[in-house]
Amino acid sequence: xxxxxxxxxYGDIPEDNGGQQSEIKKVPASDGKEEWPLxxxxxxxxxxxxxxxxxxxHAVDAKMAIENARDVYTRRQEGTSIWVVESKNLFASNPADxxxxxDPANNKIYRHPTFYELPDExxxx
Amino acid sequence: xxxxxxxxxFHDNIDAEIKIEPRDWMPDSYRKTxxxxxxxxxxxxxxxxLPEGNWITRAPSLKRKAILIAKVQDEAGxxxxxxxxxxxxxxxxxxxxxxxxxGKAKYSSIFNYPTLTWADMGAIGWLVDGAAxxxxxxxxxxxxxxxxxxxxxxxxxxxxxxxxGFQILYELSKGTDAQKAMCQDAINRWWWPSxxxxxxxxxxxxxxxxxxxxxxxxxxxxxxxxxxxxMIAEQVKVLGMxxxxxxxxxxxxxKHYDFGEINWDEFWRVVKGDGPCNRxxxxxxxxxxxxxxxxRAAAKAYAKKRQQEEVVA
Numbered sequence: 269x270x271x272x273x274x275x276x277x278y279g280d281i282p283e284d285n286g287g288q289q290s291e292i293k294k295v296p297a298s299d300g301k302e303e304w305p306l307x308x309x310x311x312x313x314x315x316x317x318x319x320x321x322x323x324x325x326h327a328v329d330a331k332m333a334i335e336n337a338r339d340v341y342t343r344r345q346e347g348t349s350i351w352v353v354e355s356k357n358l359f360a361s362n363p364a365d366x367x368x369x370x371d372p373a374n375n376k377i378y379r380h381p382t383f384y385e386l387p388d389e390x391x392x393x
Numbered sequence: 394x395x396x397x398x399x400x401x402x403f404h405d406n407i408d409a410e411i412k413i414e415p416r417d418w419m420p421d422s423y424r425k426t427x428x429x430x431x432x433x434x435x436x437x438x439x440x441x442x443l444p445e446g447n448w449i450t451r452a453p454s455l456k457r458k459a460i461l462i463a464k465v466q467d468e469a470g471x472x473x474x475x476x477x478x479x480x481x482x483x484x485x486x487x488x489x490x491x492x493x494x495x496g497k498a499k500y501s502s503i504f505n506y507p508t509l510t511w512a513d514m515g516a517i518g519w520l521v522d523g524a525a526x527x528x529x530x531x532x533x534x535x536x537x538x539x540x541x542x543x544x545x546x547x548x549x550x551x552x553x554x555x556x557x558g559f560q561i562l563y564e565l566s567k568g569t570d571a572q573k574a575m576c577q578d579a580i581n582r583w584w585w586p587s588x589x590x591x592x593x594x595x596x597x598x599x600x601x602x603x604x605x606x607x608x609x610x611x612x613x614x615x616x617x618x619x620x621x622x623x624m625i626a627e628q629v630k631v632l633g634m635x636x637x638x639x640x641x642x643x644x645x646x647x648k649h650y651d652f653g654e655i656n657w658d659e660f661w662r663v664v665k666g667d668g669p670c671n672r673x674x675x676x677x678x679x680x681x682x683x684x685x686x687x688x689r690a691a692a693k694a695y696a697k698k699r700q701q702e703e704v705v706a
Contacts, residue, residue, distance in 0.1 A: 302689065304689070304693065323546075324477040325477060329699070339470070
């Protein structure tokens with residue numbers, strides 16, 4: 269492969285007229301169709317712990333997603349295992365449903381051990 | 394729920410220090426402000442690789458080369474964390490990149506200054522990353538969840554950057570006369586641009602007040618800049634160097650360092666595109682993107698072909 273070295277890679281010194289001589293070549297607008305799919309990354313930080321969501325990245329397939337996740341999210345031994353899921357396959361609850369989904373647990377305090385008052389004589393419970 | 398109710402819930406959450414998450418309702422302007430700020434931040438990490446990448450082939454030892462490569466790789470990683478946080482707000486990666494390349498989106502002006510000597514690698518780590526850390530530590534508590542989580546990850550890695558920079562300068566400061574002069578020269582050139590990194594003065598910063606109300610930012614530009622000056626004015630003594638500001642002195646009444654006026658003409662000139670390296674930086678990014686197009690296309694075609702083979706098999 270041919271590698272092109274531009275002047276600024278070496279000197280990094282601007283041209284005499286402050287680098288203004290070159291008109292910047294514009295890039296064509298993108299329609300997003302060329303974009304690689306988005307993947308969600310989950311990392312197990314050490315054996316015995318759950319995988320935890322770390323972030324997302326773009327990759328063409330699962331293999332590349334894992335390789336990229338290794339470079340992006342585990343440069344300092346943050347992981348011993350990686351899961352990747354294509355984002356379109358991940359389904360989430362809607363925050364608008366929060367009341368219906370989570371509020372009913374509010375008034376069921378009898379589900380917690382502290383609800384039950386026991387005599388002091390009872391040990392180890 | 395009616396919009397007013399949703400808006401009230403949003404503000405109640407902000408007031409109660411409850412983070413806003415991607416699927417939560419949020420005002421359009423909050424979304425836009427976050428997209429602008431997070432993408433600027435991401436672009437800064439990506440463009441920020443260029444001034445240092447420039448020195449990888451010329452680092453003075455194998456150890457320094459390995460360190461510099463690791464640091465530049467971190468910056469690529471930081472850019473990716475931030476792009477992925479911005480994408481949770483409903484903007485695509487392609488769009489983000491396009492806005493950088495078309496000049497619509499900005500990145501930190503500091504990266505439009507050239508890196509002329511090896512000591513600049515030290516000054517960038519110590520001053521530029523030092524200024525960035527002050528800003529980023531604050532942003533770990535920003536109100537948008539994905540942005541805050543990306544910042545926590547970044548802050549953990551950034552402190553290596555600052556320490557390695559200081560150590561480069563520390564070694565030069567103990568070296569020959571020429572090395573000491575190189576050290577002082579780098580500090581002279583990077584000091585004022587680093588102060589400019591915190592942005593315009595509070596009085597001239599139109600977005601600041603709203604960002605603080607929404608808890609996107611927690612401190613004003615001037616507060617952060619003062620923190621930075623107080624920190625660096627002490628650290629420079631360890632190097633036995635001076636900061637190029639005759640007005641810099643400790644103010645016992647304020648318990649802060651006073652410092653001279655920033656050249657705001659220069660600041661705006663560089664922001665608007667007429668800094669020493671603006672065009673080279675942007676052109677380098679555009680070239681990298683264009684010249685990588687066939688790689689992206691080939692990877693996609695290969696993945697598609699393998700998928701078809703799997704279906705057949």
